[in-house]
Amino acid sequence: MSFINDPTRAFSPLLKLTAFSDAQMTKEVGSLLLPYDATAMDSTYSNIICDPKTIGAQSGTGTYKGTKSSDLRVSFLLDDTTYSNLVAYALPAILITDSVDAIVKKLLSYCYSQNETTGEPNYLLLKPYGMPLVDSPGGGFKGRLLTMNIKNEIVSLLGDRVKAKIDCTFKESLSPEQLNKTMAATVK
Numbered sequence: 001m002s003f004i005n006d007p008t009r010a011f012s013p014l015l016k017l018t019a020f021s022d023a024q025m026t027k028e029v030g031s032l033l034l035p036y037d038a039t040a041m042d043s044t045y046s047n048i049i050c051d052p053k054t055i056g057a058q059s060g061t062g063t064y065k066g067t068k069s070s071d072l073r074v075s076f077l078l079d080d081t082t083y084s085n086l087v088a089y090a091l092p093a094i095l096i097t098d099s100v101d102a103i104v105k106k107l108l109s110y111c112y113s114q115n116e117t118t119g120e121p122n123y124l125l126l127k128p129y130g131m132p133l134v135d136s137p138g139g140g141f142k143g144r145l146l147t148m149n150i151k152n153e154i155v156s157l158l159g160d161r162v163k164a165k166i167d168c169t170f171k172e173s174l175s176p177e178q179l180n181k182t183m184a185a186t187v188k
Helices: 007-011 086-090 100-112 176-187
Strands: 014-020 028-035 042-044 047-050 063-067 071-079 123-128 141-155 161-172
Touching (some): 014 100, 100 141
Antiparallel strands (some): 042 071, 047 063
C-alpha cells in the first residue's frame, strides 16, 4: 500500500479517516489515508415526511417532521499485489509498515474497537481528497462506524492479507454543540 514504494498508487482517489475518542473531536486517536472506489461511495440523506392521520385528509398534505441521520457508504480497496518498484516488491511483508494486513488491523482498532475511556466506538471524520461532502464546510463526514464487511481477496502463506475490499457504512454522529450549530444554520 505504500505510495513511496509504488508511485502508481498516487493516482488512486484517497480518503483520510481520522478517529477521535470524544464527540467534540478534540482528542485524536489516529488517522489513516485509504484508497477507495469512487463509484462505490454513496451518501444518503433522508427527510421525515408524515401523512396526516385524519379521516378525509387529502393526499399530498404530508408534514415535515425533521431529518434522519445521514449515512455514508464507502468501499476501501487495499492491494499489495502490484508494485512498480522491484525493490519494494522483493521486501518481506513484515518490513512494509503500511501493508494491507496492518491497515485492516488499524481500521478495526480506530472504527470498531471500543474506546478505553468511554466504552463506545470512536467518532470519525472522513474527508475524501478533492471531493467535499456536504456535512461540513471542511467537506468531511462526521460519524461512527455502523457496519464493516472485510472481503479478503488474497491471503499470503503466512495468513497475512495481501488484497482486500472493505465495505463500510458510517452513521452521522454529531456532538450536542455541532447539532445546535446545524439546527441554527437551518433555521436562518
